Amino acid sequence: MAAGEVAFGLTDTDDAHEALAEHAPVTVVYPDQDGLGTLVMPTAVVLLKGGPHPQPGRQLIDCLLRPEVERRLAESAAHMPLRPGLPPPQGVVAIGELHAMPVDYAHLGEIMQRIEPWLREWTGV
Numbered sequence: 001m002a003a004g005e006v007a008f009g010l011t012d013t014d015d016a017h018e019a020l021a022e023h024a025p026v027t028v029v030y031p032d033q034d035g036l037g038t039l040v041m042p043t044a045v046v047l048l049k050g051g052p053h054p055q056p057g058r059q060l061i062d063c064l065l066r067p068e069v070e071r072r073l074a075e076s077a078a079h080m081p082l083r084p085g086l087p088p089p090q091g092v093v094a095i096g097e098l099h100a101m102p103v104d105y106a107h108l109g110e111i112m113q114r115i116e117p118w119l120r121e122w123t124g125v
Contacts, residue, residue, distance in 0.1 A: 002026050012041060013092050017078030020091055030093055037101035043079060 002009075002024035011019075016028045030038040045064055047057045063069060071086050073079040078089045080098075088094045112119075119125075 013078045013080060013089075017089060017091060028091060030098055032101070033099045037099040039103070040080070040095070040098070040100040043073075 002019045002022075004025065013028075016026065019026045020028070032038060045061055047054065047061060051057060067083055067086065070079075070081050070083050074081045074086060074089050074092075078092050080088055080092055080095045082095055084096075
């Protein structure tokens, strides 16, 4: 993961946590705490309207929203818990102590749809 080929990299908490667990020579930094803030990417699950299996989908969502599942995701995958009272994993800043960048995800979704053809061409997908 951390081969020492670059001076810095952008990643998320689970990859950073894994590098630290492997004793890689990395330091985790939550940038711009005195300015705009750090980009926080929420993990999301959605139930698609008109999908073929709505009941199992709802059961999955209900399961993922349980406090014990959030705790296990924090412990095993270094996810930042959002539920009060659940401690973050070692080396991960608690969400309440982090200056998070404000993001309008609905607007971002509109932009992503607009630039999707360009992104596909640029990436060759």
